[in-house]
Amino acid sequence: MFGIYLKRELSRRKKAALVIAMGLALGIALVITVNSVSAGMQQAQEKVLKSLYGLGTDMTVTKAQTAPSGNASDRPKFDFDAKSSGSKEQSSDRVMTQGGQTLKSSLVTEVAAQKGVSSAVGSLSLNVVKVNGSFTQGKAKSSTSNSQGGPGGQGGGTGAPQVQGGGASFDVNSYSVAGVDVSHQELGPLATSKITTGKTFTAAQSSSKVAVLSKSYAKENKYKVGSTLKISGKKYKVIGIATPDSSESTTDVYLPLKQAQTLGDAKNKVTTIYVKATDSKQIATVKTTIQKNISGTTVTTSADLADTVSGSLSTASNLATNVGKWLSIAVLVAAFLVAALLTSSAVSRRVREFGTLKALGWPSRKVTRQVVGESIVNGLLGGALGIALGLGAAYTVTAISPKLTAELGSTGGNGGGMGGPGGGPGGQAASAAKNTIDIALSAPVSVTTIALAVGLAVTGGLIAGAMGGWRASRMRPADALRSVS
Known part of the structure; x- marks a missing residue:
C-alpha cells in the first residue's frame, strides 16, 4: 500500500518533485566539485614536495650557512696556462659543497639513535x-713609418711592434652532484627517481668510481650507460640513467657518498641528513627532540617546506579550502532549506487529501511516514543528479588540466631544507630567491566523496520530509471539510 501510494503521488507531482531534486542536486554537485578539486590541489602539493625530499622522508637535518668571512678562498678560482696555443683546449672544474655547512658523518648515527x-x-x-x-x-x-728627417731631407724608420688578433673563448657550465649512501637508497636524493636504463648502485660499490645520471642531464650531454663522465680530472663510469618520479627534480649526477666526499674534499662530511620517523603523527615531537639533543642543527619537516610554497597553486588551494568549502556549505544549506519549504508548501496544498486519510482512520505517524518517504525519494533523485553533475564537472577539470604555478622559497634563509642538491631550499634553489614549478591540476573523485553525496541526499530528504511530515501530522479531519468549497 505504502509503495503504491508513494509511486502514484510522485507521478502526480512530477514538476514539484523535479524542482526539489534539482535544488538538492546543485548543492550536492558543488560539494563534489569542491571536494574533488581540493583533492587535486593536495595531490599537486604532494607532487611539489616529493620533488624536494626523498620518498619516505619525514624531515631533514642540516646546518645553517654562516655569513661570508671575506676570505676569497671560497670563491671559484680557475687557473689556466695563458701561453698555450689555440689548438689545445683547456678545462678546469671547481667543486663546492652546496646546501649549508657540512656536518660530521657521525651525526647520522646520532640522529638515528x-x-x-x-x-x-x-x-x-x-x-x-x-x-x-x-x-x-x-x-x-x-x-x-715615414718621418721627416733632418734639414737635409726625409728619412725612414720602423715603428714599435703591435699585437694583432688573439683572445680567449671559454664556456661555463654548472651542474649538481649528490652523494648517495649506497647501502640505504630507500632514503635520500635518489629515492625520488626510478632507474629506467642500466642499474643503480650496489652496496659493494661504496668506493667505486661509478655514476648514475638524471635522464635530462644524460640526454643534454649525450651520455649513455657505459659512457665515461669526467669530473675534476677523475673518471666515472655511467651505470644507470634515472628518471625522477617528479619531473621537477634538478639533481644531475649521483655518486657513491664516499666518492662525492673525496671529490668535494669533504671526508666524513655530509650536508643533509634524511630522517624517517617511526610514526608520522609524531613528526613534530621528533623534530623537537633532535633540535634539543643535537645543537647547532636545523630540522625541516615537510610541513615547514609546504609553508614556503606560494604562487597560483597556493592561492587556488586557499580558495578551494576556504572560499570553496564555505560556499558549498552555504549552497547546500540553502538547497536543504528550499527543499524543506517546497515540501511544506506541497503539504499545505494537500489539506483535503491528508484530512480525508485521517478521517478514514490513518494515524498521524502513517501520514508522516508517507511524506517522509516521498521526500527521501526526491532526495535520492537529487543525489543521483548531483553525482552526475559533480562527476561531469570533475571530469571537465581533469580533461582541461589547468596549469598552476608553485614558487618554492627557502625555509627562512637557513641554508638548509629538505631535498638535497638542487631540489629545493636545501640545494641550488637555496642560492636563488625562488624556484618555479608548473603543475597540471586534476580533480579525482573518491569513493568517500560519492558516499558523502549519497549521505547528503538522504539528509536533505529527511530534513524536507521532517518539516513536511510535521505539518501533515498537525492536520485534522475537520481541515478537509473546511477546504471543500
Missing part, C-alpha cells in the same frame, strides 16, 4: 662549475 627515529641517511650535495675553452695567441707585427 634519537627517540622516534626509524632511520637516518646522510647525503653530500655538491655543485660543479666547469670552465673549458682555449686561448688564441696574438701575433706581433711591426709597421713601417
